[in-house]
Amino acid sequence: MKQRQLVLLLAITFLFSFKGVAVKDTIIKGQKGKPPVFSNVIYQGDDKIYKNYPLKPDEFYTPILQGCYPDPAITRKGDDYFMVCSSFAMFPGVPIFHSKDLVNWTDLGGVLNKVSEFNPHDTGISAGVYAPGITYNPHNDTFYMIVTAFSGGLGNIIVKTKDPMKGWGSPVKLGFEGIDPCIFFDDNGKGYVVHNDAPDKGKQLYEGHRVIKIWEYDLANDKVIPGTDKIIVDGGVDLSKKPIWIEAPHLYKKDGRYYLMCAEGGTGGNHSEVIFVSDSPKGPYLPSSNNPILTQRYFPKDRANKVDWAGHADLVQGPDNKYYGVFLGIRPNDKDRVNTGRETFMLPVDWSGTFPVFENGLVPLEPKIKMPKGVTENKTGKDGFFPNGNFTFTENFTSDKLDYRWIGLRGPRENFISLTKKGLQIKPFEVNIKEVKPTSTLFYRQQHNTFSFAATIDYKPESEKDLAGIVCLQNERFNYVFGVTKKGKDTYILLERTEKGQSRVIASAKIEIKKPLRLQVKAAGDSYQFSYAVNGVDFENLGESVSGDILSTNVAGGFTGALVGLYATAANDAQPE
Incomplete structure (x- = not known):
């Protein structure tokens, strides 16, 4: 896949210096006549799959966010879940959603909603901002959203808040290159940032060869600590097989060990999710023997109700204390074309063994899953909750x-x-x-x-x-x-x-x-x-x-x-x- 290569080309093409654009400069001066007035707008979805797969009382549909909501990341504080997605040059940047149960979600708008701080005014639609991470740090009761912004010379940035319902602070530029950053906080309160990057200069072995880096993070000053960066994954699960586009890293700690979960294979038909383990946050990391833990690449291209491109995932413990994963996928139309974009899906995750595995993530994906135990009502599309189906x-x-x-x-x-x-x-x-x-x-x-x-x-x-x-x-x-x-x-x-x-x-x-x-x-x-x-x-x-x-x-x-x-x-x- 060459899609991620397009990202870098877009970055070079559209990475301009920050310039504010006043509304008065873009509205025609002295315009005659009355502007148009729109009313009674009706959008109606009518996909056959939802008619063919009606919900039972204990089920809900996946994707949980239909349409262009790719690259999901999720975090939890107590009973509150917050999820963010990519938005590119759409405004506001980084849509964010809230839930109490992983089933019913409320749209909170966008994290980056001040044009003085995030201004994609001169970028192609696929530039802007993408691949966010969101993490709650219990040590200082603070939420962090970290993301790559290809506009205004921002690069990798981080914003913070005590309460995502009340808005976020101003972006802080971070001093490293690459894309897909995520921040992790250890049990002792120490912070780390992991991200995708190019190999060291002169060490790129093939097209699509990327690495995962880790930095120690200075919480007091909100910056990565110079000189602490280290490559913890080179190429992917098996460098000898020339894996492409190891990216979207997320770091977790369970039972005293550190787990690094990444996407591999490019955001297309070869997309997958893979997992590594280590006794230290800075490695060395060993890949699971049963990678990938999520993919749709092994099945016939003409299968019915096809969901494809699954990957770019994040994990969270649900209200039933079982793990769940959110990830992107696509649902092509009758001509096998992708018009609705990359959507946010969810699956339960079995982490009873050493490594997590997405339940039914290695068979053709179904359109619905069971609600977490204890969740009794599917309110999607009602009472202000985001609809699906x-x-x-x-x-x-x-x-x-x-x-x-x-x-x-x-x-x-x-x-x-x-x-x-x-x-x-x-x-x-x-x-x-x-x-x-x-x-x-x-x-x-x-x-x-x-x-x-x-x-x-x-x-x-x-x-x-x-x-x-x-x-x-x-x-x-x-x-x-x-x-x-x-x-x-x-x-x-x-x-x-x-x-x-x-x-x-x-x-x-x-x-x-x-x-x-x-x-x-x-x-x-x-x-x-x-x-x-x-x-x-x-x-x-x-x-x-x-x-x-x-x-x-x-x-x-x-x-x-x-x-x-x-x-x-x-x-x-x-x-x-």
């Missing part, structure tokens, strides 16, 4: 607090949205969705392979530079724009396909707007159909159904899943035929 999300923009599932790209959503009596108003930036800049688009992750997303838009464009509607986006170079604009004195609705940065309008129709317009995209696997209703009720298809190929990582590359968004721009360049 098939669900409908309805947004009327009437709440004082906008749901955290709505996110910005390269900047805060608050820079362009405002709530009105009629719905959500988006003030258009003079920025096109194809630019590597903050866009005036309110995004929602695609969480199913079969779904619909519909919105009512009250809008009359004033010029050919004005456009508003729906965008389906994998990244800035691969996306669909479905919106309303002007051509001369006439109003048009159009569908634009952008592939490899090259755009073309593939369907358009002249319309007369007398009342708010209803826009909809429906996907059935790889097939996406865009439609509209001028009277808000009777839908007409705009053109034929189109392929979702450009919304997949297979075609578009990168590390994110598809996003669907409410889009407005004052820099439109799509013109109807």
Whole structure:
């Protein structure tokens, strides 16, 4: 796999010096006409697997976080569990969730939510921030989130809090290279940081050869201690077999011994999780004889209900004192393409022997697992808990607090949205969705392979530079724009396909707007159909159904899943035929 190599290329390409971007600089000056107002947004997931595998009272679905929530890390303080994921150039950075039982999760927003401290304004969508670690230190009653940030010259950073419900402190830059850091606190309170890095200069043996390093950590000054770094894993489980991309290390202590768990094989079809043990945090580490302890790489490519790419895991003790692991995986569509991105899965873990093993992690993954003993109610999708399975999300923009599932790209959503009596108003930036800049688009992750997303838009464009509607986006170079604009004195609705940065309008129709317009995209696997209703009720298809190929990582590359968004721009360049 060459995906992790792309990370380094992205890092080089997009690692710019920190520059603040004022909202007034990106909104068109002297804009005429009224900004679009969106209302009655309905996202509905309808995947067959959830119909074919209904839940029993003691079960819950995995993935526990559907859509682009990759690279999970988890920690526990008492009865409280906190889990974080990668977010790349999405804003805020590092989504965080809370649970009391590992089944029912509450979305707490993002850890890095101040643009003055984390500003991915000029990065491609797959840069930004990724592969976080989160650890609770009982010795000083403090939570630590550590992560690699490819924006603003940050590099590896750490933030702290006494209470994740109340926000986090400012990022502290750490003095080491590499990616995927995690912090560990020993029984005596001593801290260590482990991370992926390149081999020592001149010692790289093959493409994809990486190492795991450990540093001692100065808790008083929040920095790694110079000169304490040591390579504790070279290459992976067996260097003679040229393993690639040993990464995502997590360090644990159990029964007086130290366990180092890592991903190996690259974030793709060869992905796996492996484990090592030592009598000292700084090694030497010996691999388990039964590695890997989690993978999906051994099974037929055309298997039904396929889950693949399993790895990048973290462990925690559940409320029943049994261990559980969270990890990333993907669920391809009918064309074996990955549109929903890498999602967060969970499995119970058997740690009755020397080494932990993911239960049923070495057979094809099932869509549901048993709730921990003592947990009596699955409340996902109810009472404010994050939904999974098939669900409908309805947004009327009437709440004082906008749901955290709505996110910005390269900047805060608050820079362009405002709530009105009629719905959500988006003030258009003079920025096109194809630019590597903050866009005036309110995004929602695609969480199913079969779904619909519909919105009512009250809008009359004033010029050919004005456009508003729906965008389906994998990244800035691969996306669909479905919106309303002007051509001369006439109003048009159009569908634009952008592939490899090259755009073309593939369907358009002249319309007369007398009342708010209803826009909809429906996907059935790889097939996406865009439609509209001028009277808000009777839908007409705009053109034929189109392929979702450009919304997949297979075609578009990168590390994110598809996003669907409410889009407005004052820099439109799509013109109807």
